[in-house]
Amino acid sequence: MDDPAMTDQPDRRAAILDAAAAVFFRDGYARARIDDIIAITGGSKRNIYQGFSGKEGLFEALISDRTALVVQAIEEARTDPGALEDRLVQFGDQATQILFSQAMLGILRAIMSAGPDVANDAAGRISTTLTLITTQMARILAESEGTLPPDSRHGLLADQLLSLLRGGLHIELLIGNRSAISDDQRRVHVRAAVNTFLNGYSAGRPTHIGI
Secondary structure, X not given: OOOOOOOOOHHHHHXXXXXXXXXXXXXXXXXXXXXXXXXXXXXXXXXXXXXXXXXXHHHHHHHHHXXXXXXXXXXXXXXXOOOHHHHHHHHHHHHHHHHOOHHHHHHHHHHHHOOHHHHHHHHHHHHHHHHHHHHHHHHHHHHHHOOOOOOHHHHHHHHHHHHHHHHHHHHHHHHOOOOOOOHXXXXXXXXXXXXXXXXXXXXXXXXXXXX
């Protein structure tokens, strides 16, 4: 009988990566063990090593998989035409689904406890992901002003909005003060962040441009 941990099966590979994300989220990189992942998924350590070359390879595969999903989601994200507030809330909801997911939080927790070689590569990929999010938000802001393409000011504003969207809630989830939040709680957080941002944004915009 085939070992249920064979990693050349897409569904099986996805299950292993989901389990790895849960273990990295719970234990960080240094304390995470292949045995704990196998306890969730079944299978054998031999096939985990054959498929991923150990814990470091498994972590790298998790990052590649999740960042690829983020790139796809951001590239496919389309906000409905309409009021700027509604567009930012819609995109903020999409972005926080990614940023507050257990997989992404698990990667960030693992980075904090991994060695420099592993952590530096992972941090670079996460930075690229955040840049994709702010680039899309900058475009939404520029479109609302009719000043495409976005310029450095829009990029700075998008960075500020991303900081509000992450906020203290993201830190609490990351360090474990909160185990999880509901979608309704996350959406309330997103709308509050967007409203706070727009209060400052409106004050700094030319008076002939409306939101």
